[in-house]
Amino acid sequence: MSYTAEIVENRLVDPALHTTSAVYLRIALDVAKRIASGSLPEGSKLYGRSVMASEYGVSPETIRRALKLLSDTGIVQVNQNSGAVVLSSGLAKQYVERFEEYDGVKALQIRLRKAVLEHSQLTKKIHDMVSDISSISVRSSAKSPFTNYEIDIPENSPCAGKSIKDLSFWQETGATIIAVKRNDQLYLSPGPYFCMETGDSLVFIGDERAVYSVQKFVSA
Numbered sequence: 001m002s003y004t005a006e007i008v009e010n011r012l013v014d015p016a017l018h019t020t021s022a023v024y025l026r027i028a029l030d031v032a033k034r035i036a037s038g039s040l041p042e043g044s045k046l047y048g049r050s051v052m053a054s055e056y057g058v059s060p061e062t063i064r065r066a067l068k069l070l071s072d073t074g075i076v077q078v079n080q081n082s083g084a085v086v087l088s089s090g091l092a093k094q095y096v097e098r099f100e101e102y103d104g105v106k107a108l109q110i111r112l113r114k115a116v117l118e119h120s121q122l123t124k125k126i127h128d129m130v131s132d133i134s135s136i137s138v139r140s141s142a143k144s145p146f147t148n149y150e151i152d153i154p155e156n157s158p159c160a161g162k163s164i165k166d167l168s169f170w171q172e173t174g175a176t177i178i179a180v181k182r183n184d185q186l187y188l189s190p191g192p193y194f195c196m197e198t199g200d201s202l203v204f205i206g207d208e209r210a211v212y213s214v215q216k217f218v219s220a
Contacts, residue, residue, distance in 0.1 A: 027056055027066040029099050032075060035092035046076065046084040070095075148178070149211050153200045157218050165192035173213040175206035 034040040046052070046067070053060045067084050070076045075092045076084045153159055159167055170176055180187045180194065181201035187194065196202075204214060 023058055024062045024065040024069070025099075027052075027058070027062065028069045029096065031066065031070060032092040032095045032099075035075060035086050035089050036096050038089065040086050042086050042089055044086050046086070049083075148203060148205055149175075149214070150181075150201050150203050151211075151214055151218060153196055153198055153202065153218050155198050157196075157198060159196045159218050160198045161195060163193045163195050164190060167196070167217075169217075173206070173210055173217050175204040175210035175214050177202055177204045179203040 071078045078084045
């Protein structure tokens with residue numbers, strides 16, 4: 001059976017013909033696979049470059065390049081004005097194996113380039129996010145120079161039983177009480193008449209000097 005008759009009967013074109021490699025390479029691979037599988041036995045003829053061009057949807061020049069490649073590797077013999085003849089199914093098998101190995105490596109290289117690009121983009125996003133966080137932290141620090149602190153009122157503290165006003169807390173320590181924790185209750189923004197009890201946790205804001213002052217004040 002001639003190549004022309006077979007391809008008209010099956011109308012089969014490898015879908016990979018138009019991907020990855022040059023089209024003529026894929027056509028050469030398709031023909032080599034047919035030879036390797038025995039559907040185009042040794043001695044059979046490949047007729048009509050124009051017919052092959054029509055079936056593959058390419059130009060006759062593309063078919064010429066594909067057949068020349070197979071001829072250069074000893075798989076077929078191209079005869080002037082009389083088509084090509086299949087020479088070696090063994091060489092066709094070797095060609096298919098080498099091509100598929102090369103194609104596998106090429107596909108991995110493409111995936112690697114894509115992964116490197118995605119990694120680069122992700123790294124840039126992370127860098128931008130870190131920069132944004134740093135910027136926000138600096139602005140927050142500039143707007144709020146004071147940090148929240150928490151100190152418990154110990155037993156026998158001179159503060160126990162006295163109000164914030166009676167203690168002149170801010171005047172004595174430089175710290176401002178923003179909340180008091182008592183058992184399971186949280187008292188936000190306690191007023192000047194809020195009385196302290198042993199075991200209360202004072203939540204206050206101030207600078208580092210205020211922390212030392214409050215520790216000393218509640219323990220005196």
